[in-house]
Amino acid sequence: MISQASRVLTRLGRNNELKRALTNSLNNCNKSSPSIIRSFSSKKQELEEKDKFEYTNNLEVQELKHYIPCYTIMNQEGVVSKPEQDPNFTKEEVIKMYTTMLTLNVMDSILYDVQRQGRISFYMTSFGEEAIHIGSAAALEMSDTIFAQYRETGVFMWRGFTINDIINQCCTNEHDLGKGRQMPMHFGSRKINLQTISSPLTTQLPQAVGSSYAQKLAGENNCTIVYFGEGAASEGDFHAAMNFAAALSTPTIFFCRNNKWAISTPSKEQYKGDGIAGRGPNGYGMKTIRVDGNDIWAVYNVTKLARKIAVEEQRPVLIEAMTYRVGHHSTSDDSSRYRTVEEINAWKEGKNPISRLRNYMNHKGWWSDAQEKETIASARTSVRESLVNAEKQYKPSINEIFTDVYDKPTPALIEQQKELIEHLKLYPDEYPLNQFADSKLILKD
């Protein structure tokens, strides 16, 4: 508050009076009448616009009365309450969605254990949020840009990011698209239009607004979707992004995964008021929908509608998907220390998004126990084979330490690289050089 106030004062005091006086007296002031006249006249117009609120002689303190309802169409038994709202995907499409969810679940279980064995340094599971990933991803176009937080692996898989892509990144081998420069789960890929995941929380929100502003400037019929958790929404960047998107009217979908836990902080300690959705309509004048995040069809319908609004009306939309983080935050915490097993099981068993879709498929006669077993077994094999293979690959070339700091290496970078290579040539046996790509070539001459 102090800095804002002082800035306003600075602007009023320093810029208008002092600066003008200073520049005038130095005979250097660029008096530009046309634009100033125009800007005042447009300001006048704004003043004449009618206030949208009413004046009242009742002194009344306003409180939260109306909670935004949560849209859901399919219950845990897989029954769609309003058949006309069933997106009616074909059998093949639904099976693809289901197997992607199941594969993600299987991969998460294995890679979590693999981290525990010390074969990768870090991992984050998506347990309980599979319907959000696949439901929202299916509603987007490949030309839409994605900014993710870190727990959206299913979104990437739906768009064609393979198990190999994921595991190569986690093992940081030479096939890792990020050249071994980021922690596991920080993916980025041109192929699936995913901007590189960034560790500082919520910076992806204003950046997504920038991306969608660029889409708007270019006249594209695309939008940018940005995923984030309810905890991330407490960062100042959330406000910055929401306010800018509304003010600049950008085609942005803000997709909040409200999974009730931000590491060990429950959502009831994260905010008061009506969750994240409650901030949308009144706070930012933004179209907003709250949705059952464990209902894949509800998530699909909502994201589809949000995309339509964003692209056709060129304005942002906020979605709050209510769900539950069944797994730990990451491999760096143990969630049984801060929440009960009963709570976890109530969601894991009572509201499981995967079994909900399976029940839907069962009603249609599209799925059997044998198929279930076979899919799980096949996913396990794929993940294990991919892992074994990834571990055998070379690590990225030693030269990749120095590339891409700038578009072209600076003299200081070239100097550093030369020093390292000379050192390695002197002491080749002291380093596991055979693990890195191109080592022989680099150290040859």
Place this chain on the structure above:
Amino acid sequence: MLSSILKKVKPSLLVNSRIITRTYATKEVTVRDAINSALDEELARDEKVFIMGEEVAQYNGAYKITKGLFDKYGGDRIIDTPITEAGFAGIGVGAAMAGTRPIIEFMTFNFAMQAIDHIINSSAKTHYMSGGKVFNPIVWRGPNGPPTAVGAQHSQCFAAWYGSVPGLKVVAPWSAADHRGLLKSAIRDDNPVVYLESELLYNYKFNLTDQEQDKEYLVPIGKAKVEREGKDVTIVGFSRIVSNCIEAAEILAKEGISAEVINLRTIRPLDAETIVNSLKKTNKLVTVEEGWSQSGVGAEISALMMEHAFDYLDAPIERICGADVPMPYASNLESAAMIQTQNIVNAAKRVTQRNK
């Protein structure tokens, strides 16, 4: 208070224009106009370029740097923003990732601290972290370093801060030609460039040659410039303080000391070669910066000279910096905390006399 500002600014302005008039002789412009013309030309040249910041459009910028650009290019490319530095900095990063070339104006770099995560953690590292696939061609620009009479929170130099970050290029121009050539290079560069201006320089006048007025006039990033040749001592400075360095050289000349003045122009990548070459000739060095001394640009130059030119040094390097205190407001205290030309003269004398 206003008169105290004028007293401070006017004399150096006079000194400055005298020097320049003697060197060139074609068109006299202010630094403000030099920046404005470079922005205008680059906006016209590439439609991917846009400007975003507080007050930059309708109001023509808090310091009138963007004067006339809103009328010429419209609200889609000259964008006024809500007062949230983290917001428009983040939007700049995202828009650059999506293939545009944003110019983000901070009303002063003091306010950019509210957005520094986007500049350092995102802008500087995006290219590297994406495996070289995503570029972040942004110009982060605005006034930097102490103006006058605005107190501790508006009077810092951030050259050393940004200069320490790999992935960023950092430039701090002095003359009108520097401002034009470096800004145009920065806008066309595929890397993020922090472009540090000086509020006090905006009204300084310099002459531009025909070549320097050309739309294709570019100053390469990473190259320092010898503004004045000399043989007894090298004085290195950047941004506004280069004027004081030249003034000091003139005073020293009257006393028989020949000072070489290097205008650093780029903080990162730092042109150590030009300084080393000068040092080989003069064997003495004084660094001058308006920021604080600890871990400053002068400290970096001193360390580089130890590594690359130790055998050429005939005297310890002297660093002239702003006083190691938050900037006081009262004009007498402020003057005492800021570098005066005499400080540079004294330092040059100390290093040259040591050897006699």
